[in-house]
Every structure is written in structure tokens, then in C-alpha cells.
Amino acid sequence: MSPPHPQTWLYPRPEGLFCEPGGFFIDPLRAVDRAVITHGHSDHARGGHRAVLAHAATLAIMKARGVAGKASQAAGWGERIGMGEVTLWLEPAGHVLGSAQIVMAYRGSRAVVSGDYKRAADPTCEAFVPVPCDVFVTEATFGLPVFRHPPALGEISRLLASMALYPGRAHVVGCYSLGKTQRLIALLRRAGWERPVYLDQALIAMCAVYEAHGVRLGDLRPALAADGADLAGGIVLAPPPSIGERWVPRLGDPVVGLASGWLGVRQRVRQGRVELPLVVSDHADWDELNATLDEVAAPEVWVTHGSEAALIHAVGRRGIRGRALRLVGYGEEEA
Amino acid sequence: MIAFAALLDDLACAPGKGPQEALLRRYFGTVADPDRAMGLAVLTGAATLKVTRPALLRALAAERFDPVLFGLGHGFVGDVAETVALMWPERAGANAAPPGLAEVVRTLGATAAADVPAQIARFLDVLPAGARLWLLKGATGGTRVRVPAPILRAALAGLSAGRLTAGALEEVWHGLVAPYAALFAWIEGRGGRPDPGEGPQFHPLMPAEAVGVVAGLDAARWRAEWQWEGERVQLVAGPGGRRVFGRGAEDISATTPGLIAAMGFDAVLDGVLLTPRGRPHQVRLHDVLFEAGEDLRPLPFDQRRARLDAWFARVAPLGMDLSPLLDFATPADLAALHRAARDHAATGLILKDRASPYIPGRAEGAWRTWQRDSQSVTAVLMYAERGGDLSFGVWREDGVLVPVGKCTPDLPRTARATLDAWVRTHTLKRFGPVREVAPGLVLQVACDAAELSSRHKAGVTLRAARLVCVRPDVPAAAADRLELVLALARPGPSA
Ligand SMILES: [Zn+2]
Numbered sequence: 001m002s003p004p005h006p007q008t009w010l011y012p013r014p015e016g017l018f019c020e021p022g023g024f025f026i027d028p029l030r031a032v033d034r035a036v037i038t039h040g041h042s043d044h045a046r047g048g049h050r051a052v053l054a055h056a057a058t059l060a061i062m063k064a065r066g067v068a069g070k071a072s073q074a075a076g077w078g079e080r081i082g083m084g085e086v087t088l089w090l091e092p093a094g095h096v097l098g099s100a101q102i103v104m105a106y107r108g109s110r111a112v113v114s115g116d117y118k119r120a121a122d123p124t125c126e127a128f129v130p131v132p133c134d135v136f137v138t139e140a141t142f143g144l145p146v147f148r149h150p151p152a153l154g155e156i157s158r159l160l161a162s163m164a165l166y167p168g169r170a171h172v173v174g175c176y177s178l179g180k181t182q183r184l185i186a187l188l189r190r191a192g193w194e195r196p197v198y199l200d201q202a203l204i205a206m207c208a209v210y211e212a213h214g215v216r217l218g219d220l221r222p223a224l225a226a227d228g229a230d231l232a233g234g235i236v237l238a239p240p241p242s243i244g245e246r247w248v249p250r251l252g253d254p255v256v257g258l259a260s261g262w263l264g265v266r267q268r269v270r271q272g273r274v275e276l277p278l279v280v281s282d283h284a285d286w287d288e289l290n291a292t293l294d295e296v297a298a299p300e301v302w303v304t305h306g307s308e309a310a311l312i313h314a315v316g317r318r319g320i321r322g323r324a325l326r327l328v329g330y331g332e333e334e335a
Numbered sequence: 336m337i338a339f340a341a342l343l344d345d346l347a348c349a350p351g352k353g354p355q356e357a358l359l360r361r362y363f364g365t366v367a368d369p370d371r372a373m374g375l376a377v378l379t380g381a382a383t384l385k386v387t388r389p390a391l392l393r394a395l396a397a398e399r400f401d402p403v404l405f406g407l408g409h410g411f412v413g414d415v416a417e418t419v420a421l422m423w424p425e426r427a428g429a430n431a432a433p434p435g436l437a438e439v440v441r442t443l444g445a446t447a448a449a450d451v452p453a454q455i456a457r458f459l460d461v462l463p464a465g466a467r468l469w470l471l472k473g474a475t476g477g478t479r480v481r482v483p484a485p486i487l488r489a490a491l492a493g494l495s496a497g498r499l500t501a502g503a504l505e506e507v508w509h510g511l512v513a514p515y516a517a518l519f520a521w522i523e524g525r526g527g528r529p530d531p532g533e534g535p536q537f538h539p540l541m542p543a544e545a546v547g548v549v550a551g552l553d554a555a556r557w558r559a560e561w562q563w564e565g566e567r568v569q570l571v572a573g574p575g576g577r578r579v580f581g582r583g584a585e586d587i588s589a590t591t592p593g594l595i596a597a598m599g600f601d602a603v604l605d606g607v608l609l610t611p612r613g614r615p616h617q618v619r620l621h622d623v624l625f626e627a628g629e630d631l632r633p634l635p636f637d638q639r640r641a642r643l644d645a646w647f648a649r650v651a652p653l654g655m656d657l658s659p660l661l662d663f664a665t666p667a668d669l670a671a672l673h674r675a676a677r678d679h680a681a682t683g684l685i686l687k688d689r690a691s692p693y694i695p696g697r698a699e700g701a702w703r704t705w706q707r708d709s710q711s712v713t714a715v716l717m718y719a720e721r722g723g724d725l726s727f728g729v730w731r732e733d734g735v736l737v738p739v740g741k742c743t744p745d746l747p748r749t750a751r752a753t754l755d756a757w758v759r760t761h762t763l764k765r766f767g768p769v770r771e772v773a774p775g776l777v778l779q780v781a782c783d784a785a786e787l788s789s790r791h792k793a794g795v796t797l798r799a800a801r802l803v804c805v806r807p808d809v810p811a812a813a814a815d816r817l818e819l820v821l822a823l824a825r826p827g828p829s830a
């Protein structure tokens with residue numbers, strides 16, 4: 001008997017992507033009995049589930065965000081777990097701390113749900129591991145050929161060059177709390193910035209989770225407690241909505257930066273009215289998406305949140321069958 | 336080319352003159368010649384990257400990219416040059432070093448037209464995305480890369496470790512020629528002051544500071560004139576010769592021969608050239624700096640103006656007149672004049688402290704401009720009336736195009752013919768002389784203000800809208816959203 005096609009045992013339901021022989025949903029949109037969670041971003045890890053299986057770091061992140069399940073099961077990288085008739089394990093996705101691909105094997109057929117992922121080096125999380133499979137479920141946040149993210153360290157040197165150019169001005173950089181913040185800090189440390197990094201209140205808890213999981217972030221201080229003299233010439237990280245509201249009035253004439261994968265396109269930069277746009281992304285860019293699909297060598301690819309059409313067209317020309325897997329509700333996080 | 340592109344990127348985001356100056360100072364202080372000098376030449380307009388037309392972009396795209404992927408990419412980006420720059424494959428292992436700006440400008444300038452596309456492609460292969468964009472924009476004339484001369488001079492003076500002021504640079508500015516070896520030597524203390532050349536000299540202009548409102552103004556202290564649309568010029572004539580200078584101290588005598596011919600006097604005058612260069616000239620004078628060698632700049636404005644009036648009554652050169660002083664008694668009178676600026680073909684008001692001397696080079700509030708409001712909207716053509724108005728709209732959230740205004744098709748003749756041809760081939764319906772067209776052509780429209788209006792379907796209308804240009808390079812989907820226009824709108828007069 002030939003192995004069953006994954007579409008017969010893994011398919012979307014209103015609650016989210018359902019693995020029938022395993023009896024669980026992956027990153028469900030509504031509260032369910034059994035959930036397997038790829039990573040801690042709010043559009044993937046929602047509250048109210050009874051039993052949650054995820055990497056230990058993701059469970060800690062969910063707890064810090066107040067969306068932990070009633071029962072939690074931590075899985076280590078590569079650890080085989082039986083769920084009904086399915087064998088499941090996690091492999092790193094390289095997106096944020098704890099972010100995992102869900103590998104599912106059922107009667108000789110194998111599917112991988114990658115969640116969100118990136119391929120660029122990131123000192124704050126484990127690097128993506130390609131797993132050969134029959135169906136690969138990919139995100140496509142930056143699924144257009146116009147997205148080619150530059151090396152992140154180069155963007156950090158632009159930030160440091162701006163600090164040298166305007167030694168008297170504070171630099172406040174907009175970034176979201178989970179992933180982008182810690183990656184920026186780690187990159188700053190790698191680029192030789194040893195002085196304190198000041199944080200908006202909203203970013204502090206997540207940095208503590210990273211530290212607890214062994215990611216060294218160096219000297220971090222609450223920006224609210226710092227005085228103006230320290231902040232002038234310093235770096236403040238803050239979630240984008242609080243920059244105009246809180247930090248621009250407080251810092252006088254700061255250089256306003258923003259770290260986002262969308263800023264590679266000038267049109268977006270113009271709309272943002274940002275003085276220092278930093279092209280730093282948590283997601284794979286166009287080249288990385290295509291290289292990944294070639295590496296995992298799945299004959300069929302299901303494309304979730306983002307621009308599916310271009311990716312499906314591009315892989316089709318290489319003999320890979322692409323399908324749009326529309327799951328409403330993803331992709332509402334910062335990219 | 337990489338450093339220059341990074342500079343242009345940074346300048347585009349810089350929030351004001353101060354940061355722009357700092358960025359330019361860093362560029363001129365860190366980039367080596369000949370790229371540095373070429374950078375200055377491009378920024379002043381003395382050199383150009385433009386060697387071809389925008390059609391090159393589509394040709395490169397057709398040759399290099401899958402049309403489906405290019406279409407999807409362009410739909411998102413909304414600009415052909417940027418889409419090509421972003422999609423251009425990075426050649427792993429391309430081992431040629433990226434070319435400097437000077438090499439790019441010189442190579443392109445020396446390349447035969449037929450070989451330009453291939454040469455541009457070779458440069459694109461070895462440049463990163465940001466530099467690819469500016470190369471494509473520059474080479475196809477998609478952007479005019481210029482920085483106002485006062486900002487350039489301030490940045491360059493900043494490199495002199497305090498020895499030189501921007502004003503000192505301004506005095507020699509019109510005599511400078513690329514590659515500016517003498518200028519940089521002077522700035523860096525390796526050489527003396529460059530020779531500004533023979534003949535009449537430029538005298539730094541008195542700038543005006545922009546203000547938004549004039550409430551609370553002491554009306555008795557100020558004189559008011561219209562601010563005229565045109566090019567500010569300085570006319571210098573006397574025994575040493577005749578010159579016309581632009582506001583950046585550039586010598587434009589060669590392009591204004593008729594004006595030079597009319598300058599049979601001995602004076603230095605400040606005015607506005609109302610007509611395009613090269614056409615029969617019309618100059619509106621508003622100040623006098625020197626008369627027969629006498630420096631009038633230390634005199635208060637009222638005395639200079641009396642001297643100007645008397646001089647003009649005597650000399651009355653061909654093609655020149657005086658900018659009249661306007662009557663007003665209160666700030667409310669001024670506000671009424673400001674509202675009427677358009678009816679007088681003026682761009683706003685200029686207020687002058689009647690007791691102030693002519694202060695060269697620095698805006699110190701003695702002259703203030705109060706500009707007519709102006710906004711720009713990217714809209715889609717909806718209706719065209721034969722021999723009459725164009726109606727245009729912007730996109731509502733639900734994807735419906737809603738009309739927001741009308742304008743007359745004031746365009747050069749060839750552009751007008753192209754527009755008419757487009758309308759003829761894209762007509763959906765006719766209502767008498769009015770044609771409804773397919774939503775496919777983007778117009779760049781300027782207006783005095785967007786005003787909220789309950790009488791219009793869109794809830795907003797553009798006051799005094801005028802057509803700036805037609806933008807066939809912009810896809811209709813990239814036109815402005817109604818939310819944006821509403822966000823800029825202010826209450827209308829009836830609201
Ligand atoms: Zn995510």
C-alpha cells in the first residue's frame with residue numbers, strides 16, 4: 001500500500017490546520033483541546049487551549065505573554081513523540097527563540113509545518129534545519145521577488161555610524177518585543193556596542209525570558225528610569241507605537257529608527273517618515289524561501305500567510321507543485 | 336557609487352537642513368577624490384548620470400525577468416526602476432569591484448547610445464540594491480539629484496575646521512568648476528582662496544524665513560509684497576561687465592541673453608525672473624544692493640526701496656518692473672491678502688522689516704515668506720471633457736475609485752497630445768462631450784488645500800487643483816488612498 005498523501009490526514013479546519021490521526025491542531029486560531037505551537041508570536045500562540053505541546057522556550061514565552069495552556073508538554077529538538085498514530089518532532093526554524101518546525105510522520109508519509117522561519121544567522125536562536133518531506137508548509141511573508149534582505153550586521157553598522165554622526169542625539173529604534181528586540185541587541189553586542197541598551201517597559205519581560213534560556217544580552221536598563229543625559233547619545237529600543245507617543249517628546253530631538261523587513265522597499269520608507277530605516281527581518285526573504293524549498297525537496301508545497309502567487313509560480317517552473325493554504329488570521333505580527 | 340547612493344538614501348530620510356548638512360559633511364569628509372568631486376558635481380547639477388530614457392527600464396525587465404514575477408513585484412512596489420533594482424539578481428562570485436561614482440558617470444558619458452543598456456547591466460551586476468536603484472533612477476532621469484547650494488556650502492564650510500564660513504564659499508561659488516581641486520584644497524587648508532574669476536561678482540542674497548501664520552504681528556513694523564512665482568535672480572551690471580546670477584550664486588548669463596542686453600546700467604538689483612530662461616524676459620525687481628558703486632545694503636529697507644523707486648523712474652530698463660508694496664493695516668488684512676494670492680498669480684506673501692538692512696546669507700527673520708498652502712496628490716483620471724476639465728479620483732478602502740477634484744489639462748503640446756490619445760483609446764462611456772475613461776492613467780495634481788465637503792461623494796474636495804504632470808510610469812493601483820487625502824484635509828469654508 002502506498003503511503004497516504006498528506007492532504008488526506010493534514011488539512012485546514014475553521015479552528016486551524018488539523019492533523020487528524022494525531023488529534024491535534026497546529027497554531028490554532030481558536031481554543032482547542034490539543035494544540036502544537038510553532039512559536040510564541042501572538043498570531044501563532046493564542047490562549048485558551050487545554051493541552052499545549054511546544055519547545056520549552058516557546059512555553060516560557062507563552063507563559064510570559066499570559067497565554068499558557070492548561071497543560072503543557074515541552075519537547076526537545078528532535079525528540080520523537082507519539083501523538084495518536086502520528087510520530088511528531090520539532091526541528092529549529094531560526095525565526096525567534098524556541099521557534100520550531102513541526103515534523104509529522106504517518107504511515108510512511110511525512111509533512112513539515114515550518115511556522116515562520118528565516119535562514120539568516122541569528123545569535124539568539126537555533127538555526128533552521130531543512131528536513132526532507134513529502135509536503136512542506138511554508139510561510140510567504142516576503143514572498144515577492146523584490147524582497148532581498150541585506151546582511152543584518154551591515155544595518156547595525158549603519159545604526160552605529162548614525163550614532164557617531166549625531167553624538168548628542170538619542171537613537172530610538174522601533175522593534176517588536178519578541179525576537180526583533182533581542183536580535184538587535186545581540187547584533188549590537190557583536191558589532192562591539194558594550195554600553196547599556198535602554199528598553200521601553202514593554203520589551204523588558206521578553207528579554208528576561210531570553211536571558212533565562214541562556215541568550216546573553218549584556219547591560220540592559222529600563223529607559224523610563226534613565227535620565228536625559230544618559231539617553232542622549234544612547235540607544236533606546238521601543239515598540240513602534242510608543243515612539244511617537246512617549247519617546248519623541250521625552251527625548252527631544254531623537255533619531256527615529258525602525259527595524260523591519262518591509263523597509264527594503266523605498267516606497268514604504270517614505271510612508272513611514274523614519275530617519276533611520278533598518279532592513280532587519282525575522283522572516284526568510286525571496287531567495288531564502290526559494291533556496292529552502294529546493295533544499296527540503298518536497299514535491300508539493302503549501303503556502304500560508306503572505307503573497308502566495310509569486311512563490312507558487314516560481315516553484316511551479318521548477319516542477320514543484322504549489323498550493324495556497326489560506327489560513328485567515330496569520331501574518332498579523334510584525335515582520 | 337555605493338557611498339553616493341547611501342548618501343542619497345540618507346538625505347531622502349533626513350528630517351531637515353541640520354541632518355542634511357551633517358550627512359553631506361560626512362560624505363565630503365570621508366569619500367576620496369575623484370568620487371567626492373564627482374559627488375559634488377552631481378549634487379550641484381554640473382554633472383549628470385542621465386544618459387537614457389525610462390524606456391530602458393521596461394526593456395531590462397523584459398530581457399531579464401519572468402513577466403509574471405515582474406508584474407507581481409511591480410504591483411507591490413509601484414515603481415519600475417525600484418522593482419528592477421530590487422529584483423536584479425546578485426551575482427555570487429562576480430569578482431569585479433563595484434565602480435565608484437566618477438567611473439560610472441565617465442563611463443556612461445563615454446558610451447555610445449546603443450551600448451548604454453549593456454553597460455548599465457554590467458554595473459548593475461556588481462552593485463548592491465541601493466546603488467542599483469540610484470543608478471537606474473539617475474541614468475533614466477527618473478530623479479533630479481540636487482541639493483540646494485546653501486546646504487552644500489554649509490556642509491563644505493563645516494569641513495574647514497572653522498576657518499571658512501558658508502558666506503566665504505558663496506562669494507567664490509559661481510567661479511568654481513568641477514573637479515573642484517582648488518575648492519577642496521582651500522577648505523582643507525592646502526591652498527588659497529580660489530579665484531572667483533574676472534568681472535562682476537555675486538553678492539550673497541538676503542534669504543527669507545518661512546512662517547506659517549502672522550497672527551499677532553505688529554503691522555506698523557512691516558512692509559508686504561507678493562511673492563512671485565519664478566526664479567530669484569541677481570542682476571549685476573556696471574563698468575566691469577554684466578552678469579545674471581541665480582539664487583545659488585550660479586552664473587546664468589549665457590541662458591539669459593535678452594536680459595543681459597537690457598542691463599545698460601550701473602547697479603546690483605534683486606528680483607524675480609518671471610519667465611523661463613531663454614524666453615523674452617520679464618523681471619520684477621524688489622531691492623537694490625548697489626547703485627553706481629555705492630553700497631546700499633546697510634540702509635534700512637524703506638530707504639533702499641525709495642532709492643529703487645527713484646532709480647527705476649529714471650532708468651526703466653526694458654522688460655523690468657517693480658514689485659508693488661501692498662496696503663494693509665492689521666494682521667487680518669494680511670490674512671485676506673494671503674487668501675487672494677492666487678488671484679494675483681503670486682505664491683504667497685513676503686513681509687519685510689521696514690527698518691532692516693540687507694543682511695546677506697542668513698535668514699534672521701527680517702524677511703518672512705508666508706506661502707500659499709500647497710499639497711500634492713497622486714490621482715487616477717476618471718473623466719475627460721472635450722476641450723475642458725479632467726476629473727480625477729483616489730481609491731477608497733473598498734477598492735472603489737471616488738472623484739476628488741477637477742483640473743484643466745495645462746500641459747506642453749506633446750504631452751497634451753499623448754494624453755488625448757490615451758483618452759480616445761480608453762473611453763468606456765460618453766455623456767455628450769464628457770468621456771468616462773478606464774481607471775488606468777495616473778495624474779500628479781497639486782492643490783492649495785484638501786477641504787472636507789459634505790457635498791462631494793468622497794467627503795473631500797481639492798481646492799484650486801492643477802495638473803503637475805501625467806505619470807504613465809505609475810500603476811493606477813499605486814495612486815493615493817482616500818484615507819490619506821482625508822487625513823490631510825481641513826474644514827472647508829462652508830463647514
Ligand atoms: Zn512569527
Ligand SMILES: [Zn+2]
Nearest residue numbers: 043116330331
Ligand atoms: Zn507568522
